[in-house]
Amino acid sequence: METDVTQTSQQQRPKNFIECRRVAVPVIEVLSRIGSKWTVYVIMALVTGPMRFSELKRHIEGISQKMLTATLRDLEEDGFITRKVTPTIPPRVDYELTEMGQELKGPLASIGEWAARNSGRVAEARERYATAEAERRAQAW
Amino acid sequence: METDVTQTSQQQRPKNFIECRRVAVPVIEVLSRIGSKWTVYVIMALVTGPMRFSELKRHIEGISQKMLTATLRDLEEDGFITRKVTPTIPPRVDYELTEMGQELKGPLASIGEWAARNSGRVAEARERYATAEAERRAQAW
DNA sequence: CGGAATCCTTCACGATACTG
Protein backbone atom coordinates (compact mmCIF):
# COMPACT_ATOMS: atom_id res chain seq x y z
CA MET A 1 0.00 0.00 0.00
CA GLU A 2 2.93 2.34 -0.47
CA THR A 3 1.52 3.94 -3.59
CA ASP A 4 -2.13 4.60 -2.96
CA VAL A 5 -3.45 6.26 -6.07
CA THR A 6 -6.87 6.69 -4.61
CA GLN A 7 -6.91 9.06 -1.68
CA THR A 8 -10.34 10.10 -0.57
CA SER A 9 -9.69 12.34 2.41
CA GLN A 10 -10.84 15.89 1.86
CA GLN A 11 -8.19 18.08 3.43
CA GLN A 12 -5.40 16.89 1.20
CA ARG A 13 -7.22 17.65 -1.99
CA PRO A 14 -5.05 20.68 -2.78
CA LYS A 15 -2.02 18.46 -2.44
CA ASN A 16 -3.60 16.00 -4.82
CA PHE A 17 -3.87 18.68 -7.47
CA ILE A 18 -0.11 18.40 -7.75
CA GLU A 19 0.41 14.84 -6.59
CA CYS A 20 -2.20 13.31 -8.87
CA ARG A 21 -0.34 14.29 -11.98
CA ARG A 22 2.94 12.82 -10.77
CA VAL A 23 1.18 9.60 -9.83
CA ALA A 24 -0.97 9.54 -12.93
CA VAL A 25 1.81 9.82 -15.50
CA PRO A 26 3.30 6.33 -15.05
CA VAL A 27 -0.18 4.84 -14.82
CA ILE A 28 -1.12 6.48 -18.08
CA GLU A 29 2.08 5.37 -19.75
CA VAL A 30 1.44 1.78 -18.77
CA LEU A 31 -2.19 1.98 -19.76
CA SER A 32 -1.48 3.54 -23.12
CA ARG A 33 0.84 0.65 -23.81
CA ILE A 34 -1.13 -2.30 -22.51
CA GLY A 35 -4.41 -0.52 -23.17
CA SER A 36 -4.12 -1.09 -26.88
CA LYS A 37 -6.40 -3.82 -28.12
CA TRP A 38 -3.78 -6.06 -29.67
CA THR A 39 -1.31 -5.78 -26.82
CA VAL A 40 -3.73 -7.49 -24.47
CA TYR A 41 -4.31 -10.31 -26.93
CA VAL A 42 -0.58 -10.84 -27.42
CA ILE A 43 0.15 -10.88 -23.71
CA MET A 44 -2.73 -13.22 -22.99
CA ALA A 45 -1.56 -15.52 -25.76
CA LEU A 46 1.99 -15.63 -24.45
CA VAL A 47 0.91 -16.25 -20.87
CA THR A 48 0.53 -19.92 -21.76
CA GLY A 49 4.09 -20.10 -23.05
CA PRO A 50 6.37 -19.00 -25.93
CA MET A 51 4.90 -18.76 -29.40
CA ARG A 52 6.10 -18.22 -32.94
CA PHE A 53 5.11 -15.30 -35.12
CA SER A 54 2.81 -17.31 -37.33
CA GLU A 55 1.27 -19.04 -34.32
CA LEU A 56 0.44 -15.69 -32.81
CA LYS A 57 -0.99 -14.48 -36.08
CA ARG A 58 -3.20 -17.52 -36.36
CA HIS A 59 -4.19 -17.37 -32.72
CA ILE A 60 -5.09 -13.70 -32.65
CA GLU A 61 -7.79 -13.75 -35.25
CA GLY A 62 -8.22 -10.50 -37.10
CA ILE A 63 -4.83 -8.96 -36.48
CA SER A 64 -2.90 -7.76 -39.49
CA GLN A 65 0.71 -8.76 -39.89
CA LYS A 66 1.65 -5.12 -39.64
CA MET A 67 -0.03 -4.61 -36.29
CA LEU A 68 1.32 -7.86 -34.91
CA THR A 69 4.83 -6.82 -35.86
CA ALA A 70 4.38 -3.35 -34.39
CA THR A 71 2.84 -4.69 -31.19
CA LEU A 72 5.62 -7.20 -30.71
CA ARG A 73 8.25 -4.52 -31.35
CA ASP A 74 6.72 -2.24 -28.75
CA LEU A 75 6.43 -4.99 -26.19
CA GLU A 76 10.02 -6.01 -26.83
CA GLU A 77 11.23 -2.43 -26.59
CA ASP A 78 9.63 -2.03 -23.19
CA GLY A 79 10.98 -5.34 -21.96
CA PHE A 80 7.71 -7.25 -21.72
CA ILE A 81 8.74 -9.95 -24.16
CA THR A 82 11.90 -11.40 -25.66
CA ARG A 83 12.52 -12.18 -29.33
CA LYS A 84 14.60 -15.23 -30.16
CA VAL A 85 15.64 -15.78 -33.77
CA THR A 86 16.66 -19.20 -35.03
CA PRO A 87 18.37 -18.57 -38.38
CA THR A 88 17.22 -21.71 -40.14
CA ILE A 89 15.59 -21.81 -43.53
CA PRO A 90 12.85 -20.88 -43.30
CA PRO A 91 13.64 -18.71 -40.28
CA ARG A 92 11.98 -19.24 -36.93
CA VAL A 93 11.24 -16.50 -34.40
CA ASP A 94 9.91 -17.23 -30.93
CA TYR A 95 8.39 -14.69 -28.60
CA GLU A 96 8.22 -15.16 -24.86
CA LEU A 97 7.08 -13.13 -21.88
CA THR A 98 9.84 -11.82 -19.65
CA GLU A 99 9.43 -12.03 -15.89
CA MET A 100 8.25 -8.43 -15.95
CA GLY A 101 5.74 -9.39 -18.60
CA GLN A 102 4.49 -12.22 -16.43
CA GLU A 103 3.98 -9.78 -13.59
CA LEU A 104 1.43 -7.94 -15.68
CA LYS A 105 -0.89 -10.85 -15.04
CA GLY A 106 -1.81 -9.37 -11.68
CA PRO A 107 -3.07 -5.99 -12.90
CA LEU A 108 -4.68 -7.58 -15.94
CA ALA A 109 -6.51 -10.08 -13.78
CA SER A 110 -7.62 -7.24 -11.54
CA ILE A 111 -9.16 -5.48 -14.50
CA GLY A 112 -10.57 -8.74 -15.79
CA GLU A 113 -12.38 -9.38 -12.55
CA TRP A 114 -13.76 -5.88 -12.51
CA ALA A 115 -14.90 -6.27 -16.11
CA ALA A 116 -16.52 -9.62 -15.40
CA ARG A 117 -18.44 -8.19 -12.47
CA ASN A 118 -19.46 -4.94 -14.12
CA SER A 119 -19.92 -5.53 -17.84
CA GLY A 120 -23.64 -6.00 -17.27
CA ARG A 121 -23.90 -2.75 -15.37
CA VAL A 122 -22.11 -0.93 -18.14
CA ALA A 123 -24.51 -2.35 -20.70
CA GLU A 124 -27.47 -1.22 -18.59
CA ALA A 125 -26.00 2.24 -18.20
CA ARG A 126 -25.59 2.53 -21.95
CA GLU A 127 -29.20 1.56 -22.54
CA ARG A 128 -30.42 4.06 -19.99
CA TYR A 129 -28.27 6.72 -21.60
CA ALA A 130 -29.57 5.91 -25.06
CA THR A 131 -33.16 6.04 -23.86
CA ALA A 132 -32.68 9.35 -22.06
CA GLU A 133 -30.95 10.69 -25.14
CA ALA A 134 -33.83 9.64 -27.38
CA GLU A 135 -36.35 11.30 -25.07
CA ARG A 136 -34.31 14.46 -24.96
CA ARG A 137 -34.25 14.47 -28.73
CA ALA A 138 -38.01 13.94 -28.95
CA GLN A 139 -38.52 16.82 -26.53
CA ALA A 140 -36.79 19.17 -28.93
CA TRP A 141 -39.67 18.86 -31.40
CA MET B 1 -10.53 -15.81 -7.82
CA GLU B 2 -13.47 -16.96 -9.84
CA THR B 3 -12.24 -15.45 -13.08
CA ASP B 4 -8.56 -16.23 -13.42
CA VAL B 5 -7.44 -14.68 -16.67
CA THR B 6 -3.94 -15.94 -16.33
CA GLN B 7 -3.74 -19.69 -16.49
CA THR B 8 -0.25 -21.06 -16.86
CA SER B 9 -0.77 -24.77 -16.91
CA GLN B 10 0.26 -26.38 -20.16
CA GLN B 11 -2.36 -28.96 -20.92
CA GLN B 12 -5.23 -26.54 -21.13
CA ARG B 13 -3.61 -24.40 -23.76
CA PRO B 14 -5.92 -25.59 -26.56
CA LYS B 15 -8.87 -24.62 -24.42
CA ASN B 16 -7.34 -21.21 -23.92
CA PHE B 17 -7.22 -20.61 -27.65
CA ILE B 18 -10.97 -20.33 -27.46
CA GLU B 19 -11.39 -19.17 -23.89
CA CYS B 20 -8.88 -16.37 -24.10
CA ARG B 21 -10.89 -14.45 -26.61
CA ARG B 22 -14.07 -14.67 -24.59
CA VAL B 23 -12.23 -13.51 -21.51
CA ALA B 24 -10.21 -10.90 -23.35
CA VAL B 25 -13.08 -9.03 -24.95
CA PRO B 26 -14.49 -7.43 -21.78
CA VAL B 27 -10.99 -6.68 -20.56
CA ILE B 28 -10.21 -4.91 -23.80
CA GLU B 29 -13.46 -2.99 -23.72
CA VAL B 30 -12.72 -1.73 -20.26
CA LEU B 31 -9.13 -0.94 -21.12
CA SER B 32 -10.02 0.90 -24.28
CA ARG B 33 -12.29 3.10 -22.22
CA ILE B 34 -10.19 3.74 -19.13
CA GLY B 35 -6.99 3.33 -21.11
CA SER B 36 -7.41 6.70 -22.73
CA LYS B 37 -5.14 9.32 -21.27
CA TRP B 38 -7.79 11.83 -20.25
CA THR B 39 -10.13 9.27 -18.76
CA VAL B 40 -7.59 8.38 -16.11
CA TYR B 41 -7.07 12.03 -15.23
CA VAL B 42 -10.81 12.64 -14.93
CA ILE B 43 -11.40 9.60 -12.76
CA MET B 44 -8.46 10.41 -10.54
CA ALA B 45 -9.69 13.96 -10.18
CA LEU B 46 -13.18 12.87 -9.21
CA VAL B 47 -11.95 10.31 -6.70
CA THR B 48 -11.53 13.14 -4.21
CA GLY B 49 -15.14 14.21 -4.67
CA PRO B 50 -17.55 15.89 -7.11
CA MET B 51 -16.21 18.62 -9.33
CA ARG B 52 -17.55 21.23 -11.71
CA PHE B 53 -16.70 21.38 -15.40
CA SER B 54 -14.44 24.38 -15.05
CA GLU B 55 -12.75 22.90 -12.01
CA LEU B 56 -11.94 19.78 -13.95
CA LYS B 57 -10.65 21.83 -16.85
CA ARG B 58 -8.40 23.83 -14.58
CA HIS B 59 -7.28 20.77 -12.67
CA ILE B 60 -6.44 18.65 -15.70
CA GLU B 61 -3.85 20.89 -17.24
CA GLY B 62 -3.53 20.57 -20.98
CA ILE B 63 -6.93 19.10 -21.76
CA SER B 64 -8.97 20.86 -24.38
CA GLN B 65 -12.57 21.70 -23.63
CA LYS B 66 -13.61 19.43 -26.46
CA MET B 67 -11.82 16.39 -25.07
CA LEU B 68 -13.05 17.07 -21.57
CA THR B 69 -16.62 17.19 -22.82
CA ALA B 70 -16.18 14.04 -24.86
CA THR B 71 -14.48 12.18 -22.01
CA LEU B 72 -17.20 13.16 -19.57
CA ARG B 73 -19.89 12.09 -22.03
CA ASP B 74 -18.30 8.70 -22.50
CA LEU B 75 -17.86 8.15 -18.79
CA GLU B 76 -21.45 9.18 -18.19
CA GLU B 77 -22.71 6.92 -20.94
CA ASP B 78 -20.99 3.93 -19.39
CA GLY B 79 -22.23 4.77 -15.92
CA PHE B 80 -18.93 5.73 -14.34
CA ILE B 81 -20.01 9.26 -13.48
CA THR B 82 -23.21 11.25 -13.02
CA ARG B 83 -23.94 14.68 -14.43
CA LYS B 84 -26.00 17.05 -12.31
CA VAL B 85 -27.16 20.30 -13.88
CA THR B 86 -28.19 23.26 -11.73
CA PRO B 87 -30.02 25.64 -14.08
CA THR B 88 -28.88 28.89 -12.52
CA ILE B 89 -27.36 31.77 -14.40
CA PRO B 90 -24.61 31.10 -15.11
CA PRO B 91 -25.33 27.38 -15.18
CA ARG B 92 -23.57 24.95 -12.91
CA VAL B 93 -22.77 21.33 -13.75
CA ASP B 94 -21.30 18.91 -11.26
CA TYR B 95 -19.74 15.59 -12.11
CA GLU B 96 -19.42 12.80 -9.60
CA LEU B 97 -18.20 9.22 -9.62
CA THR B 98 -20.89 6.58 -9.31
CA GLU B 99 -20.33 3.62 -7.05
CA MET B 100 -19.23 1.64 -10.07
CA GLY B 101 -16.80 4.41 -10.88
CA GLN B 102 -15.42 4.29 -7.36
CA GLU B 103 -14.85 0.57 -7.76
CA LEU B 104 -12.41 1.29 -10.55
CA LYS B 105 -10.02 2.48 -7.88
CA GLY B 106 -8.99 -1.09 -7.21
CA PRO B 107 -7.85 -2.01 -10.72
CA LEU B 108 -6.33 1.43 -11.22
CA ALA B 109 -4.38 1.13 -7.99
CA SER B 110 -3.23 -2.30 -9.08
CA ILE B 111 -1.84 -0.85 -12.27
CA GLY B 112 -0.43 2.11 -10.40
CA GLU B 113 1.51 -0.15 -8.07
CA TRP B 114 2.83 -2.17 -10.96
CA ALA B 115 3.85 1.01 -12.76
CA ALA B 116 5.56 2.40 -9.68
CA ARG B 117 7.55 -0.78 -9.23
CA ASN B 118 8.45 -1.29 -12.87
CA SER B 119 8.79 2.09 -14.54
CA GLY B 120 12.53 1.96 -13.94
CA ARG B 121 12.78 -1.47 -15.53
CA VAL B 122 10.86 -0.26 -18.55
CA ALA B 123 13.23 2.70 -18.93
CA GLU B 124 16.22 0.36 -18.75
CA ALA B 125 14.70 -1.96 -21.31
CA ARG B 126 14.14 0.95 -23.67
CA GLU B 127 17.75 2.05 -23.35
CA ARG B 128 19.01 -1.44 -23.99
CA TYR B 129 16.75 -1.69 -27.00
CA ALA B 130 17.93 1.66 -28.35
CA THR B 131 21.56 0.65 -27.92
CA ALA B 132 21.09 -2.70 -29.58
CA GLU B 133 19.20 -0.98 -32.37
CA ALA B 134 22.02 1.52 -32.90
CA GLU B 135 24.60 -1.25 -33.04
CA ARG B 136 22.51 -3.20 -35.48
CA ARG B 137 22.29 -0.11 -37.63
CA ALA B 138 26.05 0.46 -37.50
CA GLN B 139 26.61 -3.17 -38.49
CA ALA B 140 24.74 -2.59 -41.71
CA TRP B 141 27.57 -0.35 -42.98
C1' DC C 1 8.63 -17.85 -42.50
C1' DG C 2 8.92 -13.42 -40.77
C1' DG C 3 9.02 -9.56 -41.76
C1' DA C 4 9.73 -4.31 -44.32
C1' DA C 5 7.86 -0.74 -47.43
C1' DT C 6 4.22 1.68 -49.47
C1' DC C 7 -0.35 3.49 -50.09
C1' DC C 8 -4.61 4.89 -48.42
C1' DT C 9 -8.52 5.69 -45.32
C1' DT C 10 -10.31 6.76 -40.99
C1' DC C 11 -10.45 9.23 -36.94
C1' DA C 12 -8.67 11.13 -32.62
C1' DC C 13 -7.50 15.42 -31.21
C1' DG C 14 -6.40 20.43 -30.95
C1' DA C 15 -7.55 25.22 -32.22
C1' DT C 16 -10.93 28.41 -33.01
C1' DA C 17 -15.31 30.59 -33.04
C1' DC C 18 -20.01 30.86 -31.62
C1' DT C 19 -24.29 30.11 -28.12
C1' DG C 20 -27.96 29.56 -24.25
Added chain:
DNA sequence: CAGTATCGTGAAGGATTCCG
Protein backbone atom coordinates in the same frame (compact mmCIF):
# COMPACT_ATOMS: atom_id res chain seq x y z
C1' DC D 1 -20.26 28.86 -17.18
C1' DA D 2 -20.69 25.01 -19.90
C1' DG D 3 -20.98 23.71 -23.61
C1' DT D 4 -21.75 22.94 -29.47
C1' DA D 5 -20.03 23.37 -34.32
C1' DT D 6 -16.54 23.44 -37.76
C1' DC D 7 -12.15 22.86 -39.72
C1' DG D 8 -7.52 21.09 -40.20
C1' DT D 9 -3.73 17.95 -39.09
C1' DG D 10 -1.24 13.90 -37.60
C1' DA D 11 -1.28 9.38 -36.20
C1' DA D 12 -3.42 4.64 -36.19
C1' DG D 13 -4.40 0.97 -38.66
C1' DG D 14 -5.77 -2.14 -42.85
C1' DA D 15 -4.56 -3.96 -47.54
C1' DT D 16 -1.16 -5.01 -50.63
C1' DT D 17 3.33 -5.93 -52.50
C1' DC D 18 8.11 -7.14 -52.15
C1' DC D 19 12.41 -9.29 -49.77
C1' DG D 20 16.18 -12.35 -47.30
